[in-house]
Amino acid sequence: MLKDLLSPAECGMLRSLIDGAHNIVICCHVNPDGDAIGASLGWAEYLKTLGKEPAIVVPDQFPDFLQWMPGTDTIVRYDRRKDEADALFAGSDLVFCLDFNQPSRTDAMADALVGAAAPKVMFDHHLAPDMPGCSLMVSRTEMCSTSEIVFRVVWQLGGFDRLGAAFAAPVYCGMMTDTGGFTYNSTRPGIYFIISQLLTKQIDKDKIYRNVYNNYSENRLRLVGYVLYRKLVVDRARHAAFFTLTRRDLLDFHFIKGDAEGLVNIPLQIKGLKLSISLREDRDRDNLVWVSLRSVDDFPCNKVAEMFFNGGGHLNASGGRLNCSIDEAVEITKRAIAHFEPTLK
Numbered sequence: 480m481l482k483d484l485l486s487p488a489e490c491g492m493l494r495s496l497i498d499g500a501h502n503i504v505i506c507c508h509v510n511p512d513g514d515a516i517g518a519s520l521g522w523a524e525y526l527k528t529l530g531k532e533p534a535i536v537v538p539d540q541f542p543d544f545l546q547w548m549p550g551t552d553t554i555v556r557y558d559r560r561k562d563e564a565d566a567l568f569a570g571s572d573l574v575f576c577l578d579f580n581q582p583s584r585t586d587a588m589a590d591a592l593v594g595a596a597a598p599k600v601m602f603d604h605h606l607a608p609d610m611p612g613c614s615l616m617v618s619r620t621e622m623c624s625t626s627e628i629v630f631r632v633v634w635q636l637g638g639f640d641r642l643g644a645a646f647a648a649p650v651y652c653g654m655m656t657d658t659g660g661f662t663y664n665s666t667r668p669g670i671y672f673i674i675s676q677l678l679t680k681q682i683d684k685d686k687i688y689r690n691v692y693n694n695y696s697e698n699r700l701r702l703v704g705y706v707l708y709r710k711l712v713v714d715r716a717r718h719a720a721f722f723t724l725t726r727r728d729l730l731d732f733h734f735i736k737g738d739a740e741g742l743v744n745i746p747l748q749i750k751g752l753k754l755s756i757s758l759r760e761d762r763d764r765d766n767l768v769w770v771s772l773r774s775v776d777d778f779p780c781n782k783v784a785e786m787f788f789n790g791g792g793h794l795n796a797s798g799g800r801l802n803c804s805i806d807e808a809v810e811i812t813k814r815a816i817a818h819f820e821p822t823l824k
Contacts, residue, residue: 481669484619484631492615494636496598497526500573503533504595508579509586510736510769511541513691515578517653518602518625520550522575524646525633533575536564538588542737544694548652549645557588564591571597578625580605580618602628606781606791620793623665626653630673639676647680652687659744660688663775663795695738702732706742713749718823719816720746721756725805729762743771753778753823754816758801758808768808770799778822787815 485493497503505523507515519535526533535550539558545551557564568574568591580603582589598614602625608618622628630650633639651674658665678684710722724739732738743757754774761767770788774780774795781797784790788811790799801808816823 481631481634481672483635484628485617485635489615489617490635493600493632496573496600496614497529497531500531500597502567502571502597503531503573503575504567504571504597505533505535505575505577506585506588506592507537507577508584509538509588511537511539511545512740513545513656514624514626514653516541516545516548516551516554517649517651517656518577518629519554520548520649521626521629521633521646521653522577522602523550524642524649525629525636525638528638528641534567536567536588538586540736542740543735544691544737544740545652547690548649550649557591564588568592568595568597571595573597574599576601576603576610576613577629578603578605580608581610602632604628604793621667623667623670624654624657626650626657627670627673629653630677634676642680644680644682647677647682648687651677651682651684652691655684655687656691657796659741659773659796660692663773664793692741696733696735698733699738702728702734702738703742703745705732707745711746713746713752714816715751717816717820718752719754719756719819720749720752721758721809721812721816722746723805723809724757724759726760726762729760734762739771743773747773747775754780754783754819756783756812756815758805758812760805766802766804768801768803768805770801770808772797772799778819783815783819786818787811 505519507519523533536555555564574595574597582593599612600615601610601613602617604619604622706722713720743755746755757771759769772780772784779794781792784797784799788799
């Protein structure tokens with residue numbers, strides 16, 4: 480059985496906020512991943528059982544391999560429907576902030592979010608939460624995903640029995656993707672109790688896996704081969720590796736959102752490797768490099784992200800960004816690896 484995530488006072492506050500709300504907005508971070516989308520869709524399904532009609536607003540495009548989830552066709556993209564999204568925030572009387580710890584992680588949507596007069600509730604599992612105007616902050620860094628938080632809140636509120644596959648499938652997907660298929664940050668027994676309960680809703684976990692991980696284009700497969708053969712730099716002495724994806728690379732392989740998903744994990748298949756770093760140039764904005772980091776065992780890639788890449792995250796899975804050229808990003812990466820050499824060995 481799961482321990483309660485919320486105190487009685489927090490539970491009461493959440494119920495009261497939901498009961499009194501008529502125009503609810505659910506939002507998540509820029510470059511939405513499986514957890515951000517899964518948690519948002521799952522929470523929306525719960526709110527519907529309470530007679531609410533929440534709107535989901537995301538900053539920008541999410542990967543094609545998440546489009547199969549029920550409800551994705553109703554999601555409002557801020558980068559494409561800004562006026563509509565601004566009106567939703569302005570007219571909201573409750574905003575749920577899912578899977579991000581501060582407004583800056585919503586990029587261009589941040590002003591509309593911060594400017595919304597509605598009370599805000601955060602469900603998140605990242606370090607250092609900072610959300611202005613937040614009435615209730617459910618920040619649990621020990622959770623494997625925000626989707627786990629959503630499940631546990633719904634479970635505690637007694638709403639799980641009324642829900643079906645439209646809730647269970649996105650929540651399972653969010654937990655699965657944020658743990659790399661339950662290969663990291665997923666050793667707590669409670670996670671597998673949650674999975675067992677989600678399976679009672681007749682979801683096909685194997686099909687969900689295929690939908691996410693076996694649903695890429697031919698271009699993605701060729702991109703993987705190119706990265707491993709041409710771009711991967713392995714520092715065997717320091718048990719680390721990194722690779723770059725330039726704008727030219729993205730054009731050559733007809734890159735679409737999601738094609739780089741999981742690439743950063745592959746170098747960790749090398750025996751003895753502890754740290755893998757991906758550097759990807761933004762397709763549209765100059766001097767912007769997206770950074771993904773993965774590690775194994777107790778090596779803290781989140782510390783690397785914080786110290787060198789303006790980011791953070793979890794012990795074995797983190798991210799960040801650099802405002803510089805790709806060549807400068809490579810030099811920063813080399814310095815980061817050298818700095819952590821004593822820990823990596």
